[in-house]
Amino acid sequence: MREKSCPPAGRTGADPASEIKGRLTAREVFLFYGFQPDRSGFLRCPFHAGDRHGSLKVYEGDRGWHCFGCGRGGSVIDFVMARFGLGFRDACRKLNEDFRLELPARRPSRAEITAWRRARRREAEARDRAAAQVRRMAGEHRFWWAVKQQFEPRTEGDLERVPPIYTEAVNRLPYLEHWLDGRLGLV
Numbered sequence: 054m055r056e057k058s059c060p061p062a063g064r065t066g067a068d069p070a071s072e073i074k075g076r077l078t079a080r081e082v083f084l085f086y087g088f089q090p091d092r093s094g095f096l097r098c099p100f101h102a103g104d105r106h107g108s109l110k111v112y113e114g115d116r117g118w119h120c121f122g123c124g125r126g127g128s129v130i131d132f133v134m135a136r137f138g139l140g141f142r143d144a145c146r147k148l149n150e151d152f153r154l155e156l157p158a159r160r161p162s163r164a165e166i167t168a169w170r171r172a173r174r175r176e177a178e179a180r181d182r183a184a185a186q187v188r189r190m191a192g193e194h195r196f197w198w199a200v201k202q203q204f205e206p207r208t209e210g211d212l213e214r215v216p217p218i219y220t221e222a223v224n225r226l227p228y229l230e231h232w233l234d235g236r237l238g239l240v
């Protein structure tokens with residue numbers, strides 16, 4: 054299924070979790086477990102109820118997945134943990150077996166575990182920061198959108214005294230929309 058030339062994690066000292074994330078795309082993992090993303094990578098989230106529109110985005114390559122409805126997301130390992138109710142190591146083991154990655158099942162050293170934990174924490178922090186920024190920008194977008202609706206000139210008379218806040222909304226919205234569009238694919 055995968056190139057045999059890829060060295061086993063045990064020999065290189067690579068973190069098996071990074072190895073798994075480097076070798077499996079979110080897309081192939083979702084498909085393998087019976088979840089079919091649409092053309093733009095979206096599907097109905099199995100982790101929150103009533104997701105009629107498909108809020109879960111499956112990204113290309115090793116960028117994982119994210120649900121804009123319930124906020125769950127992460128790597129292929131996070132998906133298997135959530136889907137099958139497994140702990141981190143069991144999820145790695147399951148992916149290793151199901152995809153025949155042939156990663157060695159030796160016990161990692163204490164130093165390796167510490168380093169992996171640190172790497173996972175850093176990843177989680179980076180994801181949280183990115184998600185917080187998207188939420189901030191989405192909030193700003195909602196605000197300026199409401200301003201635009203409220204102060205939209207409706208009569209000839211209105212056109213002669215357009216409030217500055219309306220002009221500001223009109224100036225800001227395209228940038229916010231463009232920014233969010235690239236990140237959400239939903240706006």
Ligand SMILES: [Zn+2]
Nearest residue numbers: 098101120123
């Ligand atoms: Zn969800």
